[in-house]
Ligand SMILES: Nc1nc2c(ncn2[C@@H]2O[C@H](COP(=O)(O)OP(=O)(O)O)[C@@H](O)[C@H]2O)c(=O)[nH]1
């Protein structure tokens with residue numbers, strides 16, 4: 001049988017196969033292969049006398065470090081419109097982290113109840129040119145969550161964003177009925193009380209939500225200066241029109257990206273975030 005590891009506690013893995021959750025141990029050989037099953041892994045299991053064994057881990061499409069979960073496909077990037085005020089530079093850093101990890105980023109502007117039309121227009125105009133999907137939500141009262149539910153089927157979704165943005169509120173709201181179900185498993189086996197708590201996948205709407213937030217706002221953007229520009233999707237249309245091959249869109253003359261910024265096609269603030277991260281990336285590389 002093939003299933004998905006949704007939780008791991010003290011050497012036991014809980015594998016969801018269709019509607020059933022099976023407690024499994026990993027076969028000893030994983031230790032020799034230096035391969036440890038992760039939450040999110042798709043695995044082949046066999047069940048004998050009610051005991052499940054993981055025989056094989058299927059290839060991973062991604063592996064997040066924080067939280068340590070395999071096969072995450074998308075991120076809800078949550079920022080409050082107010083309280084705390086939206087910080088676009090930080091938001092752009094989260095978007096770069098998503099691109100780096102091959103996650104589809106969906107921007108969720110939370111605390112809609114605190115925003116007026118002015119703030120909504122500002123955000124609308126900010127994202128229009130980036131190509132990122134964004135939604136206005138109110139996690140606390142559940143406004144606008146239908147759009148997010150529609151993105152869940154067949155995906156493993158992590159929620160990320162700065163402290164105070166409403167990530168926990170959103171996760172709880174999206175997972176409401178399902179959190180209780182997985183809670184029952186740990187009570188039944190009564191394990192895990194004194195072990196480190198790892199992340200879990202909560203089945204929702206034909207997909208999964210990771211129950212702990214992703215990344216951290218201080219995460220290093222560990223890539224080369226040449227790679228960075230590819231993490232700004234709206235630059236991609238222009239890169240072949242720069243005069244110099246390998247243009248970093250920084251001080252080079254006849255740069256098509258800078259041209260698009262000057263013409264107002266690429267958001268200037270996004271470009272400034274690019275330069276600020278580029279500066280950081282170049283400094284890091286001096287010391288390695
Ligand atoms: N006004 C308002 N407050 C919210 C909303 N969502 C969350 N909050 C509040 O924002 C604060 C931080 O929320 P929390 O989920 O803990 O944020 P986290 O740090 O990102 O996990 C809490 O006091 C929440 O009640 C919302 O839609 N509107």
Ligand SMILES: [Mg+2]
Nearest residue numbers: 164167168169
């Ligand atoms: Mg929280």
Ligand SMILES: [Zn+2]
Nearest residue numbers: 242247249255
């Ligand atoms: Zn250029």
